[in-house]
Structure formats: structure tokens, C-alpha cells
Amino acid sequence: MTTSPPPQQVTGEEPRKRLHPLSPILHGAKSIAVVVAALSWQTLSQVGLERFAIVVLVLALGVVIFSLVGWLTTGYHVVGRELRISDGLIWRRNRAIPLERLQAVELRRPLLAQLTGLAELRLEVVGGGKTEAPLAYLTVRDAAGLRERLLALAGRSQAPERADGGAPAAAPVAPTLERPLLRVPNRQLVISQLLTPQAIFLPLGIAFVVTQTLLEAQWTFIGIASTMTAMAGVLLQPVRRVLQDWDFRLARDPGGRLVVRYGLLETRSQVVPLNRVQSVGVTWPLLWRARKWLHLRLDIAGYAGEPGRDSKRSDRLLPVGEFATARGLVWDVLPGVDLATLATTPPPARARWVHPFALRYLGAGLTPEVFVTRWGLFTREMSLVPYARLQSVRVVQGPVQRWLGLATVYADTAGGRSGEARDRDLAEAWALAEQLALRARLARGPARS
């Protein structure tokens, strides 16, 4: 790791570090693909291969130089309990990320980074609309060390002894001391993704295209190609998910944090402190029901704000698994919560006017640790919100509900998804809201002063 000569050598302050020298090249390589795509095949046929190559080369060189300048001006260091990152040549930007706000840290290794032994470190901070400060790229060793250090600083309990030394944490931290929790067999993952609507409709889609081509002579190649492109976006989602969730492993590290690793082409490893878990969602998709499989979701405050497509699903806890596995896992993540004994009560029978079919599957319940809500006729879902993580409680009553004497209670979390007790009896809703507020206060109170 290059430690640049620090411009300001304040006493006790740690020198500013640079990212790995290979990172501008990696950034450049990433943009070459974009450049080629933007130029498109049409340009290639117009200008000829040689010129095309020259244009690409020039653009790529420009991007690399640009990234090089970016690399030269980017630096990071830990000051006290803050991570400071400065970047930008013309618009200098200094960001101080308070580590108490740290929600989760993710180590991401895209394919190119895997080949070069580098990794990207992403910090999830609450309040930031997007992932704050992706440090791309560091060596795996440095990234893991920095991650360990940041997490140690973030968790107040273990902070003092490790933080002050300023020494880089022992590098190969993880594997020796971690306690593996589970590993999702890849076979199960593939089968589970075959049992999705997209995968089931894939043969239908292909059959449609084939018959169209055979029957209607006017269907040109372009027509087929555009249809296929349009379908690919939807139909390839199971494939993408298999690639993403490949070799899904969960473990507990010595500090009691959750370590999630997954991915085939781009491996990711996330560390989530357990007290940052905002809520847990359980889903039983219709097509998985024959196999009694379910899906667990973990809500962390940092991710919900990210409107991205795939990143939003990066908060999975269990891509696919049996009930017993999920039960053990939930017990690990939310101690004291047994998935098998979560009792919920349905809304009153007059809510049938609003939910003619799904009434049976609606429910809400207060257990000692979490607020449980259930819903969904085809895809059954359940959400568990620990009282300690409640942000606010809302009672909402629409006109139809008022007519029926019903109300909906929301338990808001920072994870973005609220626990939602739909269409409860009004008096019960008030009582529920009061209980939630009370329990949230009690759960908050003794935990920290």
C-alpha cells in the first residue's frame, strides 16, 4: 500500500492513504466496455476496424488518465472515530463519515478485481441516499483490515483497546475465528430459481418467438432480435440471481457480527452488526410452497435508500432454505425469536369487505421481542420488527376503514419497510399503537444509557 507523503502532518494524526495503484487501470477497463457499447456495431461497420480500435484506444487512454488524476487526489484516513475521504481535483470534496453511523460494511470484488487481487470497500451509512464512499480499490488484505478496524471503531463496546493504537489490524482476520452458520447448496439455489414465474415462462416465450418466425414470413431478424432483447431483461433475472447468490454462506465473526458472503462473478462479503438489523422479512413464494422453501430478507438502514436495481436485494439473509434452517437463522439474528411459535391474530371478520380472499392470511401479533405481521394470499409474507428498532408508530384510517370501524397500524423502521398491521379493529389498533410505543421505549431504555 502506498502511503503518500501527507501534506499536513498534524501530531497524532494518521497519514493519509491512497487507494491501490492499479485502481485507475481497473476503472479504465470498466469504462472501455461502456465506450464500446456506446459506439455500437453500426459505427464499427461504418468506420472500419482500424479506426474503431484507435477511437476506443484514445477514449480508453483518456479515461485512464482521468482515473489516474482521480487516484492521485483521492485519499482516506481514520481520524478519531471518523473516516475521512477526500477526492476530486477541481471540486475538492472532503467527507467525514462518523463511524457511529456505520450500518454495514461490504467488500465487493468484481471479476476484474478478483483477477488482480483487489477489492472495493463500501460503507453503508444511514442518511446517505446512496452508498457512501466506495473505496475502490484496495488490496484484499488492506480492505479486510480496514473493515475490521472501522467495525471495531463503530461498535462502542470493543472500541477503546483497538482503536487507539492506530496500528493496522491483523490482516487475515476472518476465517480462523468465524463460526459458520450455514451454506446454501448451489443445487437448491438453482432449483429455487427454476421455480420462479420467469423461469417457467421462458419456454413459453421461446415457443412464441419460434412459432411467430415459422408462421409469419414478414417477421424479420430485427423483429426477433428486439423481442428477444425485450424478454431477456425479465427472463434473465433468475440467471442473474443464481450468479449473485452463488455459494451463499453465512457466518458469525468473533464480535458476534453477521458475515454474509455470496456471488460468483462478483463476490461480495458483507459484515452486519446484529444491532443494525432493522427488520427481518420472511417470504413463501407460491411456487416454492410444494418444497416448503422460504426466503429471508434482512433490512439494514443503509440499503433501503438506494434505489438501484440489484443493490436493493443485497440485503438477503437466506436466498432459499427450508423452514428449520430459517428458524435457526432467525434465532441467531434476533435472539429469542422462534419462527415456529410466532402467534398472530387475524383482523375482525368485517374486514372481509376489504379483503375478500386474503383475510385468512392477514395477521399481527406482539411477541416479547418483535412485532409480527403477516399478509399475502399467493406469496405469503411475514415481517418481524424488533421493538428496539422502531422509529415511529402510525395509525391510519381511510374512509372505507372508518365506515367499517377499522384502522391500520404501521411500525416504521429505518430500513424503509414498515411492519403493517392491516385493518385491525379501531380500539385494538389504538391499543396496539400504545403497546408498540411502550415496548419500543422499554426495549430502547435499558440497552444503552
Add this chain to the structure above:
Amino acid sequence: MTQPPVDALTPWPDTVVWRPVSPKLITVELIARVVWVVVFLAGLGIGWYFAPHWAWGAGMAAVVVYAIWRSVVTVRAVHAWGYAERDQDLLVKHGLLVRRLSIVPYARMQFVDVTAGPLERAFGLATVQLHTASAASDAKVPGLPPAEASRLRDRLTALGEDRAEGL
């Protein structure tokens, strides 16, 4: 702790002492509505002038009827706003058609906004909004006199610092 009893006959939100928002908010909202109605009517009128057709007139009538209905609702809706400061949390209720009650613990407060638009300022009103880490929380109290708004803001901030936890 004021722990209201849960009773089926008098549900607890009714036992809380709600503080109303200033009735001047009605005037503010009505003026804002009148401005909009005038803009709409002007637009429709210009349309009528250039392309005479009875539909323009019908549109104008509809705008006026809608505005009158909304104004009647506004008067009642402003009376429906209320807030209460309890020991540990702020309660806000509002809405007429869709009734909402929010319970926001002070400990969860991230920041407090005090805003006042030009019209609100002219009438000496301000809006206080409490933000938590959850985007879904809505605890907004409009139509407060500036003194009350700053008192509420200071109190919320003080209580928030006292019990600060955030997440």
C-alpha cells in the same frame, strides 16, 4: 409517565390533551387556494376567449365547485390537526378523510425542520417537522405561531439530545 388507560369506550387518543394549531392556518390555506383557483380560471378563460366552447365554462364551474368543497373541508381539516407532547414522544394527528396519528419518540429524532413560506410568514405562522431515520414517519405540525414553533423546536431538540440514540 402519563399512561392513559386503554378502554374500549374512550380510546386513549381521545384522553390525550391535544393542542390545536392556529386557526389562522385556515386563512393561509384559503388564500393559497384562491390564488390557484384564479390561475386556473384565468387559464380557462383565455381558452374560452380564443376557442369558444361550452366545455370551458363547464371546466370553470367545476373548478369553482371543487374549490368551494375543498375550502369547506379545509376549515374542518385544520381543526382536525393536533399535537401533544408526552414525556417520551410527540403525538401528531391530522386528516379528515384519511385520519392519521403518528407517535414519534423523541429518542428517534434525527433533526427538526422549522419552515415558513411567504404566506405563512405574513400571517405569523411556521411549520415544525420532526424527522426520524425512517422516511415513512410523518410528524409535521403546521400553523404554529413563531414563538410556539421555536419553543417546540427547542424542546424537541433538548429532549432529543437527552435521549439521543438515533437508530
